[in-house]
Amino acid sequence: MSTMRPTTETYDAIIVGGRPAGASLAMRLGREGMRVLIIDRANFPSAPPVSVPFLMNSSMRLLDELEVPESEYAHDAPHLRHFFVEYKDYFRAHYTVSEVGGRDYIYTVDRERLDGCLWNHLSRFDSVTRLEGAHVLSLERDTSGRVSGVKLRLEDGEEQVVEGRCVVGADGRYSLVARQAGARVTEQRTDVDTSALYAYWSGFAPYDADPTGIQIHSAGDGFCMIIMPTTQGRAGVVFQGRSDRFKVSGDAQAYYLESLRRYPAIWRRLAQATQVSSIRGIKRMGNLYRQAGGPGWALVGDAFHQKDSIDAQGIYDALLEGKLLAAALVDWKRGAISWEQAIERYEREALSATRAMFHATLDRVKREIYTELPSWAARSLLRWTMTDSEYMRRFSLLLARRLDPEGWASPGVLLGAVARGLTSDLRRLVSSPRG
Secondary structure, three states: OOOOOOOOOOEOEEEEOOOHHHHHHHHHHHHOOOOEEEEEOOOOOOOOOOOOOEEOHHHHHHHHHOOOOHHHHHOOOOOEOEEEEEEOOOEEEEEEOOOEOOEOOEEEOOHHHHHHHHHHHHHHOOOEEEEEOOEEEEEEEOOOOOEEEEEEEOOOOOEEEEEEOOEEEOOOOOOHHHHHHOOOEEEEOOOOOEEEEEEEEEOOOOEOOEOOOEEEEEOOOOEEEEEEEOHHHEEEEEEEEEHHHOOOOOOHHHHHHHHHHOOHHHHHHHOOOEEOOOOEEEOOOOOEEEOOEEOOEEEOHHHOEEOOHHHOOHHHHHHHHHHHHHHHHHHHHOOOOOHHHHHHHHHHHHHHHHHHHHHHHHHHHHHHHHOOOOHHHHHHHHHHHHOOHHHHHHHHHHHOOOOOOOOOOOHHHHHHHHHHHHHHHHHHHHHOOOO
């Protein structure tokens, strides 16, 4: 049991949530000498309730800025340089990871280790106080209605009110801070909701002799699966699909196994494997933005902005939003801008950095999960597009956040891919020997 307690001082910032969004924000504020209390209900190391744990090289570049060594959070995780996108048994496309900051690989990271690593690095900053195993019960307000602190229940059951000049919710999709602050949903899409279940497996068969290839299998029926190698010779296996077709009634474990068995491209790799973790999952992933802040409070990470996990951008978004919010809060603390100006700037910059990717991701969900193509279209138009070298190059750059999401797959790009695919097929047809 942790014995650390908050002091009676008024903190510059109280951060609720100690995972990537909250921890990275606390590091950046601590580096500037701001007095920070960061609170999490977990005791680290511990895994988050839900995570599809791809760590993109764009995210690692942001961790480099925080001086968090790659060797600490990923020392035994394999470098993942290749991913294979399949559509039924019609075709597959071999993509390579685009380089970012000298890295041409990504990870399926152990989130328990990553989150624990970030939490431990907070000890580098004398002005940051860590409090784990504590539950935030409510927000406190001053006589004007401005948020002025939090009420806590500590591990020993004692309750305590802690004062802060601002409170930041980094407490995830179901943020208590957002609820108690009355944060409005400012944008939302509910037409492409997906749900997912995942677990870790060992003893799985390699993908075409490539033990580190990521397999992404689209079944063309509203479901897709991902097998992603990770630490200790394991792989994360995700089953994801349209929420309106995700029919879990009682036994989620049985539903997960029955679903995987339906797809030979996946099950042949798992038939002799062993599931080594319990399943986790999420029902109806949110796709939304909330207002970024209000009088005395702000939101970051999933508390502020949520989107489908299909493009594995969650950790990157959390780290980036933490960076943008930290810069605004530092200027506010120095008196360069007002609180209202800080929140307005943060929201404007965060939307500019993430909104195009938000829509590109959800358009991809609609195209690849919600749209069921006739066989002829999948074998021709879809194959021509997804196996086109220019389309694949641009898609890899998109995932690495090296290409503007707006227009990355413009009509010109798509028409060019179709034209090249059709031409290639015609050439093969003409050159093939005739009976």
